[in-house]
Amino acid sequence: MDMNRREFLQILAIASAGGFMLNNSASFAATDASRMYDLPRHGNVSLLHFTDSHAQLYPMYFREPEINLGVGAMRDFPPHLVGKAFLKQFGIRPGSAQAHAFTSLDFVEAARSYGKVGGFAHLATLVKQIRASRPGALLLDGGDTWQGSAQALWSNGQDMIDACLELGVDVMTMHFECMYGAQRIKEAEEGVLRGKMDVVAQNIKTTDFGDPVFKPYVIKEMNGVPVAIIGQAFPYSTIANPRYFVPDWSYGIQEGNLQLTIDEARKKGAQVVVLLSHNGMDVDLKLASRVSGLDAILGGHTHDGIPVPIPVKNRGGTTLVTNAGSNGKFLGVLDFEVKAGKVASFRYKLLPVFANLLKADPSMTALMQKHRAPYADKLSEKLATTDGLLYRRGNFNGSFDQVILDALMKEKDAPIAFSPGFRWGTSLLPGSTITMEDLMNQTAITYPYSTLTEMSGAQIKTVLEDVGDNLFNPDPYYQQGGDMVRVGGLEYTCEPNAKMGQRIQDMRLNGTPLDANKTYKVAGWAPVSEAARDKGGEPIWDLVARHLRKEKVVKVSTPNVPKLKGVAGNPGMV
16 A cells, blocks of 8 residues: 555544444443444445354354554555554544554553343344345355354355345455355355355366456445345465365465456446455555456455555546455445436444344344254353453464463373464453353364474474464455464564564574474364375364363463564554
8 A cells, every 4th residue: 555644644634534333332331232233225226244153153253363463564554553553543532432443552451341242143133233224236255254152164165155144244255154065055155045145256267277266246236226246265374274165266365366357347337346455454455456446346255354444546536445354243334425427425333232222123033043053062162161251362372372372282281282373262350161162163163183292493493484474464465364373382573674584583482493404293273284184183172172171270371472673663463
């Protein structure tokens, strides 16, 4: 994004004039609920958007990151603002419900005051309320919806498919959905979803002849206005996740193909064209500057809840870039006024879904209970209690990640452990019981195998450098949207602004510098290789559950975070 800070602030002012207003009320009375969710209609085209719900059907707690560093041109800009810097940027009053929804500040106290967020029954109520004032409004699912819970995993995603149909999703794109395998997602698309929900992905092609695997886009008419929804699936699926689930599909960003798709939709009469994206926000911001003809990008993958659309200039005009957070915690509402075949104005609001303020929809509740019943006993098993806050999200580590790392090191008798930098996973307040369901909310994937590997000091550094480059490469197209691999046992220094190969420094084990030529036992899980799958390591949830049953009470320690270098004053760090 090629603009200075003054230009960015000017653009935000323009966005505010386009209809952004935050409710800063600190009270949580019923009257405040009506104000928070009373959203007057604007224009004649309305798009409702949620993303990255990660199969969380029930209300939960989710702590936003306290570290989300921006490097290079992205420093000082959304989404790389946290805490007080975030509140100041967007004019949100500290201590308000919105402050709790969008930041990690005073999380435990605020969570106990404002309650849980999300839950499909509460989201359904909000969707119905918004749709009632917006005839023809489209509900868009940005992906990572069918994965993230035990119930979704054990039902092969069926619980989430049924929930999305009940919710009234019109169009979806995907990421982790593909990790159920090509056959499963095509089966759903051609079966239960046919005629009810469109699956779109212009960037998924066959590896042999480059044929489209899914519809690149759909055109829906809303109040006489043709609206094109183009799909952009996660472009790095075959790198960041096991390729063996989709061996015959290729992904990628595919700028040229996207431009051709936009142009085709315009030629077919689309007066509004939006990209339903699972790229991650930094990638979307760059993409918006390089293609023309998009009115907006409704983005996901990086779990960034951003209350204001970011306008990005390109050769064709301006594209609005949004990102709607995660876990069913937010619903984005984008209203366009279309006149003479063009977008004349817009209004956008990202609504937090507070379970205490929205009644549970009875039909969705009944469906959720039906799907939960076969697994209820297993999910409710009490494994341990926690004496502190358990969370995941953050660039380098989280306290629930630390629990997983500690379990790996102890159960595998390894001095070092790695855990993936997944951004999904719910939070638990101090004093909470850790159930099997809670553990599965951190680990429920289709490649859960635990591993024990002999690695040299040089190999360990290579792994950390590779993942660090995925996170901190100044070119967003080289980022894959996850967080840094979590590390147990090993201490190190990280310099995010350094060049590839130079970010990871001073690696130490028990105070002793790591020897590049010496081998170390390293425990881990979620390997992407087919060979690792074939070894059939113990599922991570079984390993961690065994550890928790022994511990009984989890004494939450400070997560093992590297010493950071060269990031003083970065607003992406509390």
